[in-house]
Amino acid sequence: MVKAGVMECPEFNLGMTLESGQTFHWMQVNDLGGASWSGCIGSIAITLRQEGRLLHYRGGSPDLLSRYFAFDHDLEEVRLSCAAHPASFKASQACRGLRVMRQPLWECLASFILSPMKQVAHIRQMSLALRSRFGQPLKGTSVPAFPEARTLAEAGEKELRKCGLGFRAKSLQATAQLVASGEFHPEALRGLSTEAARIELCRLPGIGRKVANCILLFAYERLEAVPVDVWVARILGSFRSQGSRKMTLDQLERYGERLLGPYAGYIQQYLFHQARTGELVLPKQRAPRKKPALAKAITSHRGRKRGSVIS
């Protein structure tokens, strides 16, 4: 019998968190007597609905959910850490309740191998295709579990391509093979410094600095990691004085870590959300076009003119 219940949560915005590009498999449904989210944590089927400070759940447990959504993070402390930087502080105020999650390692690592060159909507499609084709079906949710490394390794590149992965199929298959064979242990990175863990992650096929930082932030709880994509690059660039020398992505990452402090990854997430929703105005950028009312996933990264310059 699946356990259901209700728990009190600290400052939390379930929808904002699940739509912020950290996970790609939660689906909005009507359940638990209202608008809910259906998904899973590992192989535990879960349905969630938030009502103010109350989180109604079916499947899982308060302990599991508290850990997954990192209810132990002190968001007030995060906000205070950037109080001296007005744009960051403003973003942190606007994103109250948006939490950086603590995801299962393999699921997060593999999901972000899907992410290069893709927008959130398409990563969701690839993730769901992989889950449907290779994942363990779960009762009580429409989302199957993320497939085991061994399953994906044995499936082979050709089968993975059928899930729309394109050139990512090769990277995912090869990385799955390394994990399945035990040559790479995701758990073993927990004890390493962030820099050492980043180096290890970057040795895997399909993982470069940006993807490694996503994994470090969303699964390994390295809250100082700053994944620099074009949006974050533009945001960070806009903070620098006009005419200052153009920075490489590596330099921008270090700049972001210094500027945004010990919770740089959190602050980056807030700024990213602000830029995506058009609340943070960037120079030389058109206002993002309005999302269609029915669009559930974060979709449009558009609105940036080709040729616009980073700082």
Add this chain to the structure above:
DNA sequence: ACCCAGGGGCAAG
């Protein structure tokens, strides 16, 4: 240091 393949959805024409 620079250059470009890669792929599929989406907006614009």
Add this chain to the structure above:
DNA sequence: CTTGCCCATGGG
């Protein structure tokens, strides 16, 4: 319907 655009990684 067709064209152009997006974009991290890896390899030349």
